[in-house]
Amino acid sequence: MTAAGPAAPAPRVLLVDDNRGFRNELRLLLEDCGIEVVAEGENGQEAVELATRTDADVVLMDLRMPVMDGLQAARALRDRVPSLPVIILSAYEDPALKSEADAANAYAYLVKGCSGGLVLDTIEQAWASRSGRASPN
């Protein structure tokens, strides 16, 4: 797990999940590791609006959500903000869903229950790919 120092530059994350408890816990972990959560949303529609309003570097988003699901939101973000990497964090370990996420240009597809370290590393890599610099790992 990477724990960024206070002075080091860190990615700004937009966190989207309809489960408030899970979202809080993930935000606390990210913040503990020096990653700033710039905004939180409860569904895909909020994700698209917040992505265009905030200066997030990475979107960390659930798949199954009310109003607009994560795949629809990923497609909308691909069209509107193509440079913004989207990481899907889903409870479903399903190759078909992963393929759809790939088709929607998602940066990565993580399954809930994976280690926090993997989530943090993936965020770092996505951020690095976006800013065009080498990954710290």
Next chain:
Amino acid sequence: MTRAGTRRRGRAKGLPLWTLAAALVVIAMASFTGATRVGGEVARLERAERLSFLLEARAYEQAALDSRTTSSGAPDDAAARRAAAVRQELTAALAELAALLPGDSAVTRVRAAAVDWQAALDTKLQLLASGDLVAANRVDRAQVAPGFERLTAALRTTAADSSRAASAAQGRSKAGSLAVVAAATLLSLVLLWRVERARSRQRAVEARAQEDRGRLVNKILTVAERQRSGMAAELHDGPIQGLTRLGLSLERGQLRLRRGQLEEGRRLLTDAQAALSGEVQSLRRIMATLRPPVLEERGLVSALCDYVEMVRQQAGISCTLAAKLPDRLPEDHEIVLYRVAQEALTNVTRHARASSARVELTETAETVVLEVHDDGVGFDPAAEEQQGGLDHFGLAGMRERVELAGGTWTMWSRPGAGTVLTASLPKVLVAA
């Protein structure tokens, strides 16, 4: 609400099959009797025709014998004996012909002509015997020869008449047979058509039954699929989210401990332990939902009692049970009613915003009735159904379950006036 299955069992139109079969037998018997009668008639007429020919032949023979007697100038004993025999034969044949064709005018003419001819012949023979050849010759020309002509002419007429009558009878017989064959064929076709129609109806009934079975199986599969889907959603929203969150919490605790923040690390671990207990409880609840042990062991009333108590504790609303059911129900009926109550109370706690709910289980002479009342916000069922929202509350699944068990399901609700769900199943009690 179930629709009463009132498929009309119509009576077969037209004559019953046994009537048609009896008609066929009657026609066959009539045909046999008619053929026998006509056969007898034809045989009689043909015999009359043959007798006519025989008589004509014997008449010629007798005429010849008489000539032999006269040409020798002396009596010919052998010819006289043969002539006497022929005369007897002629008499017997005439009697038989009269018996075969009683009251027939031609036969009457034959008999009269025969009598006249025989009399003239006797006169001629007597004149010959007395030596009066001139008188005998005169009688022969004036009476015997014309009498013979009349007799043979009358016999030919009789033979021709009999032949015509026999042909006509055969013709009638043929026409009658054709008519009988036509009628029998027609009746057989009707019989076959009726049998085929009955078979076709039977096939249609079987096809409908097959379709009904197919629909039922599809319904059962749909209900099962919906239940699996609901269970997957419950696992996704409950234990998976909770355990994932717990994992993140433990990682935070680990991080704190690594950083030397012992107090904060211990607090996170304690919280995680409590959260883990909660998740185990949650999984136990799901397990109990899948198959509550109390339902099998102690029956529907006890299971409902436990479930109502759980709703009261967890949802914080007043929830009561009034159950009057002295005996156990069949296992599948208990499960259906338990699931309906469970789904209804889940709706009450999730959507109704009710302060109280009441579950009632009563029995009538023929049914067991479960009612779930709540004093929540209610809704407009017609409007909800138009928006396809009833299924969202699991109502369609509830109704399908009840109807598959042979019961009826109804719902009443009004905005601001709560909701009442009623499930009735046919009463089939089993020993406790």
